[in-house]
Amino acid sequence: MPRKPIVGGNWKCNPVEHAKLPDLVKNFSGCDEAILAKCDVYVCPSNLHLAMVHDKFNAGIMVTPQNCNFKGCGAYTGEMAVDQMVDLGLKCCLIGHSERRGEFGLPTPKESDELLATKAAYILEKGLLCVYCIGEPLPLREKGLDALMAEAIIPQLAVLVPLLKGLEDKSRLVIAYEPVWAIGTGVTASPEQAQETHKAIRDWIAANVDQKTADEVRIQYGGSANAKNAPELSACPDIDGFLVGGASLKPEIMDVIKAIA
Numbered sequence: 001m002p003r004k005p006i007v008g009g010n011w012k013c014n015p016v017e018h019a020k021l022p023d024l025v026k027n028f029s030g031c032d033e034a035i036l037a038k039c040d041v042y043v044c045p046s047n048l049h050l051a052m053v054h055d056k057f058n059a060g061i062m063v064t065p066q067n068c069n070f071k072g073c074g075a076y077t078g079e080m081a082v083d084q085m086v087d088l089g090l091k092c093c094l095i096g097h098s099e100r101r102g103e104f105g106l107p108t109p110k111e112s113d114e115l116l117a118t119k120a121a122y123i124l125e126k127g128l129l130c131v132y133c134i135g136e137p138l139p140l141r142e143k144g145l146d147a148l149m150a151e152a153i154i155p156q157l158a159v160l161v162p163l164l165k166g167l168e169d170k171s172r173l174v175i176a177y178e179p180v181w182a183i184g185t186g187v188t189a190s191p192e193q194a195q196e197t198h199k200a201i202r203d204w205i206a207a208n209v210d211q212k213t214a215d216e217v218r219i220q221y222g223g224s225a226n227a228k229n230a231p232e233l234s235a236c237p238d239i240d241g242f243l244v245g246g247a248s249l250k251p252e253i254m255d256v257i258k259a260i261a
């Protein structure tokens with residue numbers, strides 16, 4: 001079975017005014033049944049806004065939290081439980097964004113690979129699709145593919161091996177490869193760089209999980225993806241979609257979706 005493309009819009013901590021939400025939702029109104037039959041689409045509103053808009057999108061668009069806790073409901077101040085997502089009818093949760101892994105030097109504790117593996121297991125156990133972000137900082141990109149795989153990508157992937165092995169439907173764990181140096185910078189990985197890294201990720205999964213998983217798992221590209229670069233990136237055989245930040249707050253998100261759908 002060919003892999004179904006998947007595109008996500010990550011609104012991060014935007015917009016300031018909730019009055020802008022209807023316009024942001026409208027940017028996705030072109031996702032009709034025909035498009036959604038060819039491409040999975042998810043949108044990550046900010047935590048505060050998610051419950052206000054989760055029933056405002058076209059049916060089939062997955063409204064997706066940008067984080068979850070590791071356990072369930074109870075005494076976890078400031079957290080969101082997957083059980084609550086299930087209750088709201090949500091189908092997908094994103095975790096491990098580099099902005100939560102501490103790449104930008106925020107004065108908050110970094111989320112570790114072990115914590116993220118616990119979250120991923122919890123998401124999958126509750127029946128949701130899990131988008132798991134990985135990526136490398138610029139100094140490792142500059143050292144070349146072998147170094148960035150060994151020092152950044154493989155440690156982030158290794159914790160997923162038992163999960164991927166146990167997963168019957170491999171499409172439920174989506175890997176979002178987002179080079180940190182390309183996020184929000186306007187610098188996109190070239191199609192050659194992105195394809196080479198996606199292929200290295202898939203080859204590593206083939207060697208360390210199995211070939212079936214490598215063939216079926218979807219790997220999205222993220223980092224300044226937009227209407228202009230999406231067609232060329234979509235043509236790369238190992239790129240199965242996009243995780244889009246800035247451009248997902250604009251009407252051009254539909255062009256990114258159409259490029260790969």
Ligand code: PGA
Pocket residue numbers: 010178182183184185186222223224225243244245246247
């Ligand atoms: P960007 O963000 O498209 O604005 O670079 C992508 C992301 O961080 O998910």
